[in-house]
Amino acid sequence: MHNKILLTDEEIPRQWYNLNADLPTPMQPPLGPDGKPVSPEALAPVFPMNLIEQEVSQERWITIPEEILNILYRWRPAPLRRAVYLEKALNTPAEIYYKDESVSPAGSHKPNTAVAQAWYNKQFGTKTITTETGAGQWGSALSFACSLLGITCKVFMVRISFDQKPFRKIMMETWGGACVASPSNETEAGRRFLKEDPNTPGSLGIAISEAVEAAVTDKSGTTKYALGSVLNHVMLHQTIIGLEAQKQLAKIGIKKPDVVIACAGGGSNFAGLSFPFILDKINGAAIDIIPVEPASCPTMTRGIFTYDFGDSAGMTPLLPMFTLGHNFVPDPIHAGGLRYHGMSPMVSQAINEGLVKPRAVNQLDCFKAAMLFAKTEGMIVAPETSHAIAAVIEEANKAKEEGKKKVILFNLSGHGLMDMVGYSKFINGQLHDHKLPQEKIAKAEAELAALPKAAVAKTGKW
């Protein structure tokens, strides 16, 4: 029995995998407010050109620079572990494996792209990077990466998480980053949202608006913005997770998993684990691939596929994606990293192609799953990750009903050591489920109808 499957440094994947090269229907381009495709050059005030090139690349394999690997080696290759004690507790014939991304210094998968983005920015001459963060995983990861590379980091943290997870701010400060609650008084967008609702819990959409504004209004030209999810180049950097997992499963003689599961907020940890397996699926393998989202923010399962802004103030280009509308402010669930109105265009396209099948789960089921995981496997996972585990338990129970010895693989995207307030509330019966009223979806649909959307009709459901 293999409790954990390790790779040596020498076995680390040396290329990222770009799903863009293999999607049956090509991705549609981002649009400007005029409804016309945005040129790569138009993104130059926001991102360095080397990352913009990756954003639009159609190459299947992109070489990981040696200097980035040298930083990733601190914690990568990440272990693949088998959840033998969870299997026993569930009395399932299924074998459950997980990639443990919690072993990074920042405690999640986020440093995989934070290091890459900081490194490309450094090459480009960027001195300061601005960003948003939900639960704080991304802000911590970028602060960590910027610290190693000598770049200044400024983080706008969604208010509700800022209050729920005070230690995340100190982590960022320990790595030399600066962190303010969003909406803040530091940007025009922030001041506007604060005026509308001084008690707003904030949202990733609002925080993105602030971070983008802070980058593009800096007159030195050496400030850029970094996004921790959603965009193509972020998905690309995360594919190292799934590529490692493939090598690790092969080491113990498993040709392919039957089920691949990860939680999805903006989509990056899901994409990171699943995209290499989507390629297998495109090539004929039978694999159920499941992104899991909160029922309170059901972008993939109840949202609309259309063009929408990535942020709440409408500062970004329009992206072809599943969305609940950029004005949607999700309920303050503890999985702050999943409180996003949209979804990665690449993941959205994979949904449209029928390559992956999204699922929504309730908060209480997630914490219940996380508690079982802690008491069997011993690890305390992030509330985001608990969504994946809730779906894993569903699939393991299904395998039991069917009497099938399935291989289930999931992404343990991060630890929950900064999320103990959520655990405490769950233990003390202070949490509840959040249901999204249908009126809110209808309202979003009406608002979205007014945005440019011509191209979407070709492939989208709408």
Added chain:
Amino acid sequence: MHNKILLTDEEIPRQWYNLNADLPTPMQPPLGPDGKPVSPEALAPVFPMNLIEQEVSQERWITIPEEILNILYRWRPAPLRRAVYLEKALNTPAEIYYKDESVSPAGSHKPNTAVAQAWYNKQFGTKTITTETGAGQWGSALSFACSLLGITCKVFMVRISFDQKPFRKIMMETWGGACVASPSNETEAGRRFLKEDPNTPGSLGIAISEAVEAAVTDKSGTTKYALGSVLNHVMLHQTIIGLEAQKQLAKIGIKKPDVVIACAGGGSNFAGLSFPFILDKINGAAIDIIPVEPASCPTMTRGIFTYDFGDSAGMTPLLPMFTLGHNFVPDPIHAGGLRYHGMSPMVSQAINEGLVKPRAVNQLDCFKAAMLFAKTEGMIVAPETSHAIAAVIEEANKAKEEGKKKVILFNLSGHGLMDMVGYSKFINGQLHDHKLPQEKIAKAEAELAALPKAAVAKTGKW
């Protein structure tokens, strides 16, 4: 260049190393209040007999039960990492390696013995284990281990840490453990200390008194007490750290380190890393072995070697060790795990033999070292561990002055993700050093003179 050196599951050490078999002068026995050696049977109300047998064992190698290894495999063998970025920042010719014990589910080295103690208790029929905890690392570790083995866990947590680190309590609860602040109203000892000083920050000595009392006064006879440090069997269980490190260094062609460093509160993470290297030293290798303690609780560097109680209420046998007196209440520094009046008798004996050379460091130097480590290596370490890093930096600078390419090995005993309040205070200039007035030592000396001590004169300094 090797960023990390891993072992496979198959390479895990299968025996613990017992320094008792090799100490040049035999250890002296614990004494009862009458000054006579305590028999193993007399300890039976407190510990299960299988652990008492380990406590008094003279065997050099003790086989680790397969079932314990099966649990340890979740995170062991632990990585040996090289601190290449810290080396660069210090511009030192020294190579700095560390065992990363932060990778355990509870975040420190403590589960190495927690799992073993819970397992032996389970074999013996124990239903409930009581314990104390300082910073919370031990209480978390025992809750984790008890959770896996189906044992009830009750933790008395030193008041100051209980207040500084609220999330530790929730961790314990997540694993099903119960945790109260010590001194508490639940024991006679606790009530007495609260009466003396209702605002006491508490101490490990007080918390031990409470946990021992709670165990021995349970009439069912199925409640035992577990100690996270100090005792011989705890040191034994931790030696897996140093035994792994020896294999890992050998893998990259290093025959022996020149310097071995770990922080020491009760002594267990120090013992775990260093005892296998002490054997090398007894066999002729030249190695500087340095336990590091806080200047505010300088048990080894300014304490007295004599017989003293392990707890503050005088409920334990008298142990031959370095001590500041069992009534000593250390200042509330953030390294809660190092706030202990005594020191493991085995480590104390190794000091007396000249095999190891203790050192004391100040709180501000420790946090400064931890910040440098975070900004170079990326990892946020526990305040306890920062003491080791402060000494590592001193030794690396010394190697630079001497122009010597030394190999320095230290124990990264735990992460600091539950200790962000301490980091925040340091960043904001709210911490200071704590100096121990000589009068306090003199007072302890006078009190200790009244205790039985005949046997000590033979080998002790005093």
